[in-house]
Amino acid sequence: MYGGYSERLHLPVIIALICVVVMFQASGNERIQEECNATMPPIPLEFAMGTEAYNEAMDSGKYRYVGNTKCRLCHRKFFIGRKKDPHDYAMKRLEEGGYDDNPRCLLCHSTGYGMPTGFINRERTPRLANVQCEGCHGPGNIHIKLAKEKKPAGGFLAGEDHPERLKKMCQSCHTKRWNRSYHDLHQAYIKYRNPNPNARRHVKESK
Amino acid sequence: MLKLKYNTPILLLILVLSISYLSFFNYESQKKLLLTQMKSDAGDIVNSITAAMIRFQDIKSTMNLQTLVNNVSFGLEIFEFRYLEPDGIIRNSMFKEEIGNIYTAKSFKQTMQGEKNLKEFFFETRDYVDVMAIYYPIYRNKSLIGMIDLAVDVSEYKKIEGSQENFALLRRQVDIMNLLQAIEGSIANSLEIFEKTDVDRFLHAYVHSAENIVQISLIDVNNTIRISSHPEMIGKKLNMRELPPPELVNIEDRLIYRTVVKSGLLDKSKDTQLMLLIDASPYAQNEQQLLQTALVTSAIALFFALVIARAIYYSALERSRSEKERLEQLVKERTHEIEVLSKTDALTGLWNRGYLEEMLEMEFKRAKRYGHDISIMIIDLDFFKRINDTYGHMAGDEVLRHISKRISDCVRETDFVGRYGGEEILVILPQTSLDAAQNIAEGIRVTIAQQPVIFESYTIEVTTSIGMSHLRQEHTDYLTVFAEADKALYFAKEQGRNRVVVFDPTIDVG
Incomplete structure (x- = not known):
C-alpha cells in the first residue's frame, strides 16, 4: 500500500490515495489514543504459545535472540526481500510519532521486546529493532545450532512446523484495532512464505 | 543323380558360409559387448575418481x-x-x-x-x-x-x-x-x-593403487593438461580434434582404452575435461580369443564340408562307372540277342531262311574259291499237313521242334541247319563230300523214323524225305545246287517218301 506502485497510477488515483492516507492518519491518531488508554497487550509469543508453555521455554534459558544478520547466512533472499517490507520499517514509524520508548508499542514494533535477550532500546540492542525474522518465529539460536547439522532444522518456538502458533503470532499484533494490512489471515500467511511478499512475481528461496 | 551332383556343393557352400557368418556375427556381438562393458567400467571409474577428487578438494578447501x-x-x-x-x-x-x-x-x-x-x-x-x-x-x-x-x-x-x-x-x-x-x-x-597436499600426487597414488588405470589427467578449457597422475604430462597441450574418438588406442605397444569426459573438477565452469586411460589388454586378449574361436569354427566347417564333398564326389564317380559298365554289358547282350534273333527261326531255334541264304552264298563262294567240297540237303517232313490236321497245330509245332533238335544232334558243329520253309529244313555241309553227306542224311532219316514224337497222349510217327546235291565244276552259284537238291527231294517224295535221294541229271521229276 505504501510501496512503489504509485508511478503506475494516474494523477486522480494518486490524489484519492493521499486523501485516504490522510484520513487513516487521522483515525490512526484516534487509535493511538485508544491504545494508550487500553490495558497492556500481551507479549506476542506468550499469546501464541500460551502462558504456561511460554514460561517454561523462557525459564529454561535455552532461547536467545541472535538478530537477522545470522539468518542471512542461509536465507539471504529473505533478508533482502524483507528489507522492502513494512515490517522492516516498524521502528521507523514509531520514531516518526515519538512512541519509540513506549513499551506497549515496542511489543509489536521490535523483535523480542519484554523478553530475555530481546529488544531493549535502540542504543543497547540496535540489531533487534523492527520486526525481524525472530519477531514472528521466536528466538533463533537453537535453529542455527540445528541448521549446522540437518535440514530442515526446525527449532523455533513458532516455526513452520507450528502453523497455528505462527498465525497466532500474526494475530497478536494485527488486532482489530491495528489491522489494516489484510482481511484474510490465511492468504496473508501464504503470501509471507515468499522471500519478498510484496513483489509482483514471487521468487522462491533456493537452498 | 545329376541334380544331386550339382546341388550338394552349393548346399555345402551355403552351410559353410552360414556357419562362418554366424561365428563372425557372434564374434562381433561379443566384441561389442566387451567394449560396452569396458565403457561402463570406465564410467564407473570416472565417477569414483570424480567423487574422490571432489571429496579431496572438499577436504582441502574446508x-x-x-x-x-x-x-x-x-x-x-x-x-x-x-x-x-x-x-x-x-x-x-x-x-x-x-x-x-x-x-x-x-x-x-x-x-x-x-x-x-x-x-x-x-x-x-x-x-x-x-x-x-x-x-x-x-x-x-x-x-x-x-x-x-x-x-x-x-x-x-x-x-x-x-x-x-x-x-x-x-x-x-x-x-x-x-x-x-x-x-x-x-x-x-x-x-x-x-x-x-597436491592433487597430482593424490591422482598418482590413485593410479598406483588401481591396477588397470594407466593415467588420469584433468584438462582445462584451453586443452592443456593441468593436473595429471603423470607429472611429465602437466602443461602439455592436447589437440582434442586430432585425438581419435574415445576408443581403443595403441600407446607404447599397449592397448589403451581412452575416455574423455566433461567434469567441473578444475573449477565450476563445465568446460574442463577429465581424461582417463585404462589398460585394455584383458579386452584385447578376450577379443583375440573370440576371433580365434570364430576362425577355428569356420575352418572346421570348411574342412567337414570338403571331406563330405570329396566323399560324395567319389561315390558318385564310382556309381556312374559301375552304371556305365552295366549299361555296356546290357547293350552288348541285347545286341547279341537281336543279332541272334535276326538270324534264327523263332519256333525251332534253327537258322532262318535269310541267314541260310547268306551262308549258302558265302560258303559256296568260299568252296568254289578254295576248291572245297560242299553239300546241301533239304529235309522235308512227310505228310506234315496231315499231322497238323490230325493232332492240331500245337502238335505240328512240337513235331517241328523235335525233329529240328534231332537233326541238329545228327550234324557236326561246322554244319548249318536252318528252317527254309514251312516243314523244309536245309542243312549246309561245308567241306563235305557227297558220300559223307549222304551218310549223314541217311543217319538223320533213320533217327527220325525210328523214334516217334510224343505229344501229350499221342505218339506221332514221323518220316522225312531228303533231297541232296553238291557243288560241281559247272555250278556258278548256289541257286543251281539248291534247285538240284529240291529236284532230288521231289523225286524222293515221288518215289514213296522216307528216303534219301541224291541229285542225278538223269532223274526226272514228273
Missing part, C-alpha cells in the same frame, strides 16, 4: 578456512566474509552457494583497477545495509595470492550523531584489523597445507 569462516560468521558480528583469489574467484565465503563464482561487487572491481586501495576501510551498502568493508591482501613470497573481503554492519553508527561516531568506528576498525591479522596467519597456515 581445511581450516571453512572452520574459520564458520567461526567468524556465526561467532562474531560480521556482515560479510569472503576469501577471494586475485582473479576474483570466491574461494570461500560465509554464503556457501557463491563459492566458486566470480565476485562481481563494484568496490572489488575498483580496488583491482587501483581506484581504491587494498587494506583500507571504505563504506558502502550491501543487501540494503550500510557496511564498513575492507579488502585485506594476503601475500606469499611477496606476491598477492588472495584477499579477505570483510564487512561489518555500521547502520547503528549512523544513528549516533556527533564526534562519538568517529571514535566508535575507529575502535571498530582497530578490532577488525586485529582480527584480520589473526586470520591472515591462519590462512597462510592453511595455504601451506594446500601446497603440501
Whole structure:
C-alpha cells in the first residue's frame, strides 16, 4: 500500500490515495489514543504459545535472540526481500510519532521486546529493532545450532512446523484495532512464505 | 543323380558360409559387448575418481578456512566474509552457494583497477545495509595470492550523531584489523597445507593403487593438461580434434582404452575435461580369443564340408562307372540277342531262311574259291499237313521242334541247319563230300523214323524225305545246287517218301 506502485497510477488515483492516507492518519491518531488508554497487550509469543508453555521455554534459558544478520547466512533472499517490507520499517514509524520508548508499542514494533535477550532500546540492542525474522518465529539460536547439522532444522518456538502458533503470532499484533494490512489471515500467511511478499512475481528461496 | 551332383556343393557352400557368418556375427556381438562393458567400467571409474577428487578438494578447501569462516560468521558480528583469489574467484565465503563464482561487487572491481586501495576501510551498502568493508591482501613470497573481503554492519553508527561516531568506528576498525591479522596467519597456515597436499600426487597414488588405470589427467578449457597422475604430462597441450574418438588406442605397444569426459573438477565452469586411460589388454586378449574361436569354427566347417564333398564326389564317380559298365554289358547282350534273333527261326531255334541264304552264298563262294567240297540237303517232313490236321497245330509245332533238335544232334558243329520253309529244313555241309553227306542224311532219316514224337497222349510217327546235291565244276552259284537238291527231294517224295535221294541229271521229276 505504501510501496512503489504509485508511478503506475494516474494523477486522480494518486490524489484519492493521499486523501485516504490522510484520513487513516487521522483515525490512526484516534487509535493511538485508544491504545494508550487500553490495558497492556500481551507479549506476542506468550499469546501464541500460551502462558504456561511460554514460561517454561523462557525459564529454561535455552532461547536467545541472535538478530537477522545470522539468518542471512542461509536465507539471504529473505533478508533482502524483507528489507522492502513494512515490517522492516516498524521502528521507523514509531520514531516518526515519538512512541519509540513506549513499551506497549515496542511489543509489536521490535523483535523480542519484554523478553530475555530481546529488544531493549535502540542504543543497547540496535540489531533487534523492527520486526525481524525472530519477531514472528521466536528466538533463533537453537535453529542455527540445528541448521549446522540437518535440514530442515526446525527449532523455533513458532516455526513452520507450528502453523497455528505462527498465525497466532500474526494475530497478536494485527488486532482489530491495528489491522489494516489484510482481511484474510490465511492468504496473508501464504503470501509471507515468499522471500519478498510484496513483489509482483514471487521468487522462491533456493537452498 | 545329376541334380544331386550339382546341388550338394552349393548346399555345402551355403552351410559353410552360414556357419562362418554366424561365428563372425557372434564374434562381433561379443566384441561389442566387451567394449560396452569396458565403457561402463570406465564410467564407473570416472565417477569414483570424480567423487574422490571432489571429496579431496572438499577436504582441502574446508581445511581450516571453512572452520574459520564458520567461526567468524556465526561467532562474531560480521556482515560479510569472503576469501577471494586475485582473479576474483570466491574461494570461500560465509554464503556457501557463491563459492566458486566470480565476485562481481563494484568496490572489488575498483580496488583491482587501483581506484581504491587494498587494506583500507571504505563504506558502502550491501543487501540494503550500510557496511564498513575492507579488502585485506594476503601475500606469499611477496606476491598477492588472495584477499579477505570483510564487512561489518555500521547502520547503528549512523544513528549516533556527533564526534562519538568517529571514535566508535575507529575502535571498530582497530578490532577488525586485529582480527584480520589473526586470520591472515591462519590462512597462510592453511595455504601451506594446500601446497603440501597436491592433487597430482593424490591422482598418482590413485593410479598406483588401481591396477588397470594407466593415467588420469584433468584438462582445462584451453586443452592443456593441468593436473595429471603423470607429472611429465602437466602443461602439455592436447589437440582434442586430432585425438581419435574415445576408443581403443595403441600407446607404447599397449592397448589403451581412452575416455574423455566433461567434469567441473578444475573449477565450476563445465568446460574442463577429465581424461582417463585404462589398460585394455584383458579386452584385447578376450577379443583375440573370440576371433580365434570364430576362425577355428569356420575352418572346421570348411574342412567337414570338403571331406563330405570329396566323399560324395567319389561315390558318385564310382556309381556312374559301375552304371556305365552295366549299361555296356546290357547293350552288348541285347545286341547279341537281336543279332541272334535276326538270324534264327523263332519256333525251332534253327537258322532262318535269310541267314541260310547268306551262308549258302558265302560258303559256296568260299568252296568254289578254295576248291572245297560242299553239300546241301533239304529235309522235308512227310505228310506234315496231315499231322497238323490230325493232332492240331500245337502238335505240328512240337513235331517241328523235335525233329529240328534231332537233326541238329545228327550234324557236326561246322554244319548249318536252318528252317527254309514251312516243314523244309536245309542243312549246309561245308567241306563235305557227297558220300559223307549222304551218310549223314541217311543217319538223320533213320533217327527220325525210328523214334516217334510224343505229344501229350499221342505218339506221332514221323518220316522225312531228303533231297541232296553238291557243288560241281559247272555250278556258278548256289541257286543251281539248291534247285538240284529240291529236284532230288521231289523225286524222293515221288518215289514213296522216307528216303534219301541224291541229285542225278538223269532223274526226272514228273
